[in-house]
Amino acid sequence: MIDQTIHTATPGAATPCLTPAEEFPPEEFPGEQRRGVYRAIYTRRDIRHFRPDSIPDSVLARLVRAAHHGPSVGFMQPWDFILIRDLAVRRQVNELFLKERQAASCFFDEPRRSQYLSMKLEGILESPVNLCITCDPTRAGVVLGRNSVAETDLYSTCCAVQNLWLAARAEGVGVGWVSILKLPQLRQILGIPPHVIPVAYLCLGYPVEFSSKPMLESLGWRDRMPLEQLLHFDGWNPGAATAEADWQEFRQAMAEEVPNY
Numbered sequence: 001m002i003d004q005t006i007h008t009a010t011p012g013a014a015t016p017c018l019t020p021a022e023e024f025p026p027e028e029f030p031g032e033q034r035r036g037v038y039r040a041i042y043t044r045r046d047i048r049h050f051r052p053d054s055i056p057d058s059v060l061a062r063l064v065r066a067a068h069h070g071p072s073v074g075f076m077q078p079w080d081f082i083l084i085r086d087l088a089v090r091r092q093v094n095e096l097f098l099k100e101r102q103a104a105s106c107f108f109d110e111p112r113r114s115q116y117l118s119m120k121l122e123g124i125l126e127s128p129v130n131l132c133i134t135c136d137p138t139r140a141g142v143v144l145g146r147n148s149v150a151e152t153d154l155y156s157t158c159c160a161v162q163n164l165w166l167a168a169r170a171e172g173v174g175v176g177w178v179s180i181l182k183l184p185q186l187r188q189i190l191g192i193p194p195h196v197i198p199v200a201y202l203c204l205g206y207p208v209e210f211s212s213k214p215m216l217e218s219l220g221w222r223d224r225m226p227l228e229q230l231l232h233f234d235g236w237n238p239g240a241a242t243a244e245a246d247w248q249e250f251r252q253a254m255a256e257e258v259p260n261y
């Protein structure tokens, strides 16, 4: 039995219970649900401006559970989730951010340095809850599939982050990733053991808006690259004659406009 009711949660509203994944048929989703997935992907934003409303615990629980269902190398599930509401802890993280933001400004020449310093790049104190997602490389002993590429545990953790980010979009919750933080100090503030890597420090809350474009694009910092420039066919070397012919229909499909979700 498919539960067609995928709700947008509003703060304080009764929270829906989504049908467990096991009950969904394995074939492709019905149109409306498929559109919902793409809508989450295309309208997800990194959020730095939050409304003060808290996130209902049931919504928060769904988001963390979505993260826990991300793919992981050898199914090692290297992640832990540190949920932070305590303002005193968040103030310490915010101090760390302010110091690091200042230090990082030296990497830019003027006028970019001033622009960098003027941009809002976090919502640590404004968002009602912060979440640090970590990676424990020692989990699961010898990990199936990690022998060749050691970083696959970190990649797995990032997959968990993205699951949460997309689920949050569907719930109307905004997520902002703050990476302008020195990890040893962050470890210290949060009491993270030395062998565990803090991968993502996230701010979660209801956004002032989900803007149609990334903030960095709107402010002229950097544009989205044309996807056409990033495509290679049957190898890195672009433009091989056979590839041109074999991939023509795909290229035509790529050229079609992204539907407006």
Ligand SMILES: Cc1cc2nc3c(=O)[nH]c(=O)nc-3n(C[C@H](O)[C@H](O)[C@H](O)COP(=O)(O)O)c2cc1C
Pocket: 044, 045, 046, 047, 048, 120, 121, 122, 177, 178, 179, 180, 213, 214, 215, 216
């Ligand atoms: C690994 C990672 C680290 C990021 N760190 C920051 C950050 O410290 N501050 C910030 O404002 N945005 C940060 N972002 C958000 C990016 O700036 C944002 O994803 C990008 O500009 C595209 O915008 P969008 O997410 O709204 O599509 C980070 C994103 C990722 C994936």
